[in-house]
Amino acid sequence: MTAKDEAQGILQANRLVREKSPYLLQHSYNPVDWYPWGPEAFACAKETNRPIFLSIGYSTCHWCHVMERESFTNEEIARFLNTHFVCIKVDREERPDLDRLYMTYVQATTGQGGWPMTVFLTPDLLPFFGGTYFPPASRQGQQGLLDVLQEVQRLWMLHGPEVLQSAEETLRLLRIATTEADTAHAQPLSPQVLHAACARLKNAYDPQYGGFGRAPKFPQPSRLLFLLRQGITTEDHEALQMVFHTCQRMAAGGIHDQLGGGFSRYATDRQWLVPHFEKMLYDNALLAQVYLEASQAGGPAAFSGVARDILDYVRRDMTGPDGEFYSAEDADSEGHEGRFYCWTRKELAAILTPEELDVATHYFGVTPQGNFVDVSDPSPLPGQNVLSIHDPALPYSEKNILADARGKMTNARALRPRPHRDDKVLASWNGLMLDAMAQAYSVLGEPAYLEAARRNLAFLHGRLWDPDTCTLCHRWRDGERDAVQLLNAYACVLSGAVQLYEALLDPQILSFAIELADAMITRFHDAEHGGFWQTPLDTTDLILRTKEESDGAEPSGSAVAILALLRMAVITGHNDYERIAARAIRIHTERLQHNPETLPHLLLGTALWLASPTRVTIAGDVASPAGRALIRAAHADYHPFRIVAGTAGPVDSFARGLPAVNGEPTAYVCIGTVCRPPTCDSTKLRRLLATMPSQAADYVYLASA
Secondary structure, eight states, X not given: OOHHHHHHTOOOOOGGGGOXXXXXXXXXXXXXXXXXXXXXXXXXXXXXXXXXXXXEEOTTOXXXXXXXXXXXXXXHHHHHHHHHOEEEEEETTTOHHHHHHHHHHHHXXXXXXXXXXXXXXXXXXXXXXXXXXXXXXXXXXXXXXHHHHHHHHHHHHHHHHHHHHHHHHHHHHHHHHTSOOOOTTOOOOOHHHHHHHHHHHXXXXXXXXXXXXXXXXXXXXXXXXXXXXXXXXXXXXXXXXXXXXXXXXXXXXXXXXXTTOOBOSEESXXXXXXXXXXXXXXXXXXXXXXXXXXHHTTOOTHHHHHHHHHHHHHXXXXXXXXXXXXOEEOSEETTEETTTXXXXXXXXXXXXXXXXXXXXXXXXXXXXXXXXXXXXXXXXXXSBBOOOOSOOXXXXXHHHHHHHHHHHHXXXXXXXXXXXXXXXXXXXXXXXXXXXXXXXXXXXXXXXXXXXXXXXXXXXXXXXXXXXXXXXOSXXXXXXXXXXXXXXXXXXXHHHHHHHHHXXXXXXXXXXXXXXXXXXXXHHBOTTTXXXXXXXXXXXXXXXXXXXXXXXXXXXXXXXXXXXXXXXXXXXXOHHHHHHHHHHHHTTHHHHHHOGGGOHHHHHHHHXXXXXXXXXXXXXXXXXXXXXXXXXXXXXXXXXXXXXEESSSSOOHHHHTOOOGGGSOEEEEEETTEEOOOBSOHHHXXXXXXXXXXXXXXXXXXXXX
């Protein structure tokens, strides 16, 4: 920006204006001289011998907006950054590999992580100092960004060689921290590891409000899915009640959008009342699965309604014209966090009758003083109420009144400016939502969910998959795909494709799943040591290739890959899939035995590996009404280790030889080498599945009988 432009208040675009990421575009008119991550920035840092100021966030992150407003539009801070640093901005959702690598450093050196993330790097991309959010100036014991910048610049100028030496040591420690453990002396895995993991989760459980830990509180759906499996397979009623209680409290809380559906990323309090209001596609995909499975596993019937509520929100507000799913919705609108979602009592009084106002304010816990104050806002809006179900015991006579009030509130809210929607399409998150939509169709039989799943898979196959090179790109936006290759993308789309195959038994879907699985193994599998790299061998812009171990905000790509490959092995009979998945589990043996609560999605795969799955094979015309009825019956009830396959296409050779009895679609239920008598009756199939054993010990006994 020239002095004349600055004097006239003219904003000039920086390099980010050419990017596709909505997050980077939000910073494209900052006075900071931002670079995207890439060779141009790296070359500049080396030529000028300046350290790199790396800022990582995402477009719907509330505190990212705060830091931009306070610091990255601040001319004094921008001048200092532009003079002494090479400034790089990264969208963590486009480059989760970068984010995970540098987040590991920040968490190890500061004891905490989060976004926005701020990391200082040498010109060779080695980290030497980092943190998360910094205010512009020091306050209340928190160091301000300008003070940090000045201190880092002095350190670089006066002690550059020592900084470089320290950064090299940091790289050595990062390499150790991200290298797989030595499994030579690890104890063999057994169902005991699952029992121990369940016990540790019980210790972390919040018996008053559900969930794990105190504030801030995240839903952690993979933990809930694991506890469901343990609860059913070991008849652990305490584990089941923990899941049901958590689901009830979350659904009643402000973290759940009571009018529009869907869940925010987390609650700032222990009670699930006040969220940071951003809604992420991956959270809603996994929570839809939690509520679907909890409803099947004996939870309240209302849980299936919550699942519908999530998926209908995604279909309505988060789906593009070609079936693609968008990434997220923002926390802020009209310059205030939660403005779209919150209500004052005065606002409600203006649109409701006195009777409706009385019922709605009581039911949703609305008070004149409000229950939410945005502490990050220098001028917070007064009297704001996050809606929650304050008193669910509504008399029957008031239910219609509440329904009328809810309708008016929904219509009035629709007239407000909506929060920003991040419309980039990520293969990994789309795969998770594809999985949820396909599962919802299997469980609920709603054609709209099948249509959403079909269209989404067609989009992913047509826009992000290159059949000539068998590559799956990570991001699509504005008519273009990127060139980034990530394990998470392959694994999550594979999982979604397998789920849709099991819902339809379409051989074409299975053929694509095999292509995807094989490509994933070729690019990411560590054939020497086992497990999966997060990035391919030819990745050139990382200081270190890592293997995802623990789950973060979303499941690790490795855990999703393991679970999908185990299911694929049963369906196709490809023993290599099971061997690769089992070896990948084994490299995490020590962590599974000592810190299993950090690997909940891997626990799902471990549980399937330790059990003998119940195989439901359906022969005959699976697209006929009778065939569809058998598929629905196979999915109707909760069987955590049930896998459904057909007899057509690239399935297991044993399945291909199973005949349709008297030309009618026929179901075969098998465990190991033992099969029950076939049936053509969907009701009998449900009864038959209900008699199958659930515990690993029973599987071994039956298979050897």
